[in-house]
Amino acid sequence: MTATSSRRKLLLMGRSGSGKSSMRSIIFSNYSAYDTRRLGATMDVEHSNLRFLGNMTLNLWDCAGQDAFMETYFTTQKDHIFRMVEVLIHVFDVESEEISKDVETFALCLRQLSDYSPNAKIFVLIHKIDLVQPGKREEVYSSMMQALRETSKVYGFPIQGYATSIWDESLYKAWSSIVCELIPNMNAFESHLQHFAKISEAQEAILFEKTTFLVISHASYKTADMDPKRFEKISNIIKTYKQSCSKMRSQFQSLQLRGPGCTIIIENLTSNMFIMVILPRLEVQRKESHINAGDEDIVSLNIKAARKTFERLEMDKAR
Amino acid sequence: MSPANPTVFIMGLRRSGKSSIRKVVFYDMQPLDTLYIESTSTTTSVQLESFTDITFQELPGQLNMFEPTPETDRLFQEVDALIYVIDAQDEYLHALANLQGILEYVAEHRPGLQVEVFIHKVDGLSDDFRLDTRRDIEQRVNDELIDADIENQVSLSFHLTSIFDHSIYEALSLVIQKLTPELPQLENMLNLLCQHSGIDKAFLFDVRSKMYLATDSSPVDIQTYEVCSDFIDVAVDLDNLYDSSGPEAGRPMLCTSILNNGVVLYLRQMIRGLSLVYLMRRESAQKLALVEYNTDLVAEGLEKLYAAKRKSRIPAAS
Ligand SMILES: Nc1nc2c(ncn2[C@@H]2O[C@H](COP(=O)(O)OP(=O)(O)OP(=O)(O)O)[C@@H](O)[C@H]2O)c(=O)[nH]1
Ligand SMILES: Nc1nc2c(ncn2[C@@H]2O[C@H](COP(=O)(O)OP(=O)(O)O)[C@@H](O)[C@H]2O)c(=O)[nH]1
Ligand SMILES: [Mg+2]
Numbered sequence: 001m002t003a004t005s006s007r008r009k010l011l012l013m014g015r016s017g018s019g020k021s022s023m024r025s026i027i028f029s030n031y032s033a034y035d036t037r038r039l040g041a042t043m044d045v046e047h048s049n050l051r052f053l054g055n056m057t058l059n060l061w062d063c064a065g066q067d068a069f070m071e072t073y074f075t076t077q078k079d080h081i082f083r084m085v086e087v088l089i090h091v092f093d094v095e096s097e098e099i100s101k102d103v104e105t106f107a108l109c110l111r112q113l114s115d116y117s118p119n120a121k122i123f124v125l126i127h128k129i130d131l132v133q134p135g136k137r138e139e140v141y142s143s144m145m146q147a148l149r150e151t152s153k154v155y156g157f158p159i160q161g162y163a164t165s166i167w168d169e170s171l172y173k174a175w176s177s178i179v180c181e182l183i184p185n186m187n188a189f190e191s192h193l194q195h196f197a198k199i200s201e202a203q204e205a206i207l208f209e210k211t212t213f214l215v216i217s218h219a220s221y222k223t224a225d226m227d228p229k230r231f232e233k234i235s236n237i238i239k240t241y242k243q244s245c246s247k248m249r250s251q252f253q254s255l256q257l258r259g260p261g262c263t264i265i266i267e268n269l270t271s272n273m274f275i276m277v278i279l280p281r282l283e284v285q286r287k288e289s290h291i292n293a294g295d296e297d298i299v300s301l302n303i304k305a306a307r308k309t310f311e312r313l314e315m316d317k318a319r
Numbered sequence: 320m321s322p323a324n325p326t327v328f329i330m331g332l333r334r335s336g337k338s339s340i341r342k343v344v345f346y347d348m349q350p351l352d353t354l355y356i357e358s359t360s361t362t363t364s365v366q367l368e369s370f371t372d373i374t375f376q377e378l379p380g381q382l383n384m385f386e387p388t389p390e391t392d393r394l395f396q397e398v399d400a401l402i403y404v405i406d407a408q409d410e411y412l413h414a415l416a417n418l419q420g421i422l423e424y425v426a427e428h429r430p431g432l433q434v435e436v437f438i439h440k441v442d443g444l445s446d447d448f449r450l451d452t453r454r455d456i457e458q459r460v461n462d463e464l465i466d467a468d469i470e471n472q473v474s475l476s477f478h479l480t481s482i483f484d485h486s487i488y489e490a491l492s493l494v495i496q497k498l499t500p501e502l503p504q505l506e507n508m509l510n511l512l513c514q515h516s517g518i519d520k521a522f523l524f525d526v527r528s529k530m531y532l533a534t535d536s537s538p539v540d541i542q543t544y545e546v547c548s549d550f551i552d553v554a555v556d557l558d559n560l561y562d563s564s565g566p567e568a569g570r571p572m573l574c575t576s577i578l579n580n581g582v583v584l585y586l587r588q589m590i591r592g593l594s595l596v597y598l599m600r601r602e603s604a605q606k607l608a609l610v611e612y613n614t615d616l617v618a619e620g621l622e623k624l625y626a627a628k629r630k631s632r633i634p635a636a637s
Contacts (some may be wrong), residue, residue: 203561227560230560230561233556233560237552237553237557238553240549240553241549241553244549244550245546245578247542247546248578248580249580250580250582251578251579252578252579253576253577253578253579255553255574255577256574256576257554257558257572257573258570258572258573258574259557259561259562260571262558264557264558264561
């Protein structure tokens, strides 16, 4: 591989107003969902280079969706746009009145990709799902996905789909899977995290990327009765809190919670990652005192000890 | 004083934002969803269950002039404070005429009643324009009071509010504080706590509604209040994700968070849905044992105050 291999090109496509710039600003620029109403339509292609996990660069191409721009993507600009793409994220507005035209555009993208970047990974986001009645979301999503699968089959691309909205945590789930797709040594992260969780006697340990707070990996020793959406919910909760801290011109550094039935610790693991550790309820013996110093301290020590290992893993991923 | 819970009226013209305030503060409605609220045509109440239980009653919005009826006479005998909501994004002269009618009525039938004017929906106005609007409204209301020669019979306060930020919570906090007779004791406890534990700012929050029942005597900075309020959200939301134990579980919730400028946030759950939230410097947080000890003392003090409050109310209720 070449020296530029840690620079990853991601294309963000979809009709004008579908929400591409909104999600980019929320995930990468600390906007709140309200703030996105200030965004104007994107002109041409807006490039952003986002550092991710230290030495990886996400080279995001936010491609304006107005027809005038779109046309050039498939004609004069096609080799510029579609060359060396690692990920295509195609955003579909659920409220769009011209779905068939949107699907056609999607097909055009796949066609170019099959020529210029046949190994690209394809993600489709069925966006603004909040505008669909809660009872109908599943159905709307499935029927959209079916149509898109048909389309992509023709070009031999498998696709991954998510129903998303900037008004809830669903956005974090989708983007977490997108970025995880780009980390080559995911398995190593996972196995080290599992080891860490085990020796810390944690019920769960979760790794987050520092600026986006997207989930990179998790190790779970108790999953029964757990909220399956908890990972993206945590991203959303902490992201909102980070915004709040930035209003005080400060940044979030760590958190410790001793709830009635669990203990939660969030700390910096490396300069690019946070770790969250959840300890189960410690029965009887410590009940009389709500201050069971000790647990947290041991976990903090474990985190310190694990720091080196994870820093190495981060370096490794650039190879 | 009436033996029942203190009651607060929420009044104002139609579409001024009364229901929105009620839904956002007490039912966690998202501010944007208030666009779809239908007009309220009957009196609707909501109960705040906290250190002091308070009933908020939204009266149906009037179109124009306030017209007292025998029903109003009865209602106004029982009320302890009145919130009047004015839509600041709209032409407000009608609202002021309506308010003037109410104030004249209050002066005659309930002199001294606390009237809180919420200059509402100010999210749409620039900072300068907000202050101008406030000045203009205050001026007009006061002039009218003087003309009617009732300026000494009503006690008025003005607040700039919006459901899109924390201003509505802060304004309501001030309203409920005036209805809490134990406020001096509560403030005194918080002042002592701050002095002896190196705490910069302390709030006693009602966790569900995010209003604060008391704070120490240092000035309230809205940003500090916002961060403390958001910090409660983080603690409660994270705990909800992982805590399957019921409320009977042993220890009260405790949460600390460190920011990179050396500020430490601290939350400790108290009785009746209340939580103490502090902001301190890291140097003070190093004496966390002392802080926790002092916090325990406040928790005890609060329990005693509440027990005394209940005891004093039982004869009144029977
Ligand atoms: N209801 C709802 N509105 C959304 C959502 N995501 C974005 N929006 C709104 O949609 C509008 C358009 O969003 P943009 O992100 O500017 O759209 P875009 O895809 O970048 O458009 P172009 O730059 O013209 O291609 C904004 O007002 C957003 O607030 C969502 O999930 N739900
Ligand atoms: N911009 C803005 N709009 C608000 C605010 N509060 C309420 N509104 C809007 O005002 C309209 C009327 O509100 P509603 O609560 O039904 O008024 P009511 O008739 O007094 O109960 C709704 O469309 C709300 O969304 C606010 O703080 N800012
Ligand atoms: Mg855009």
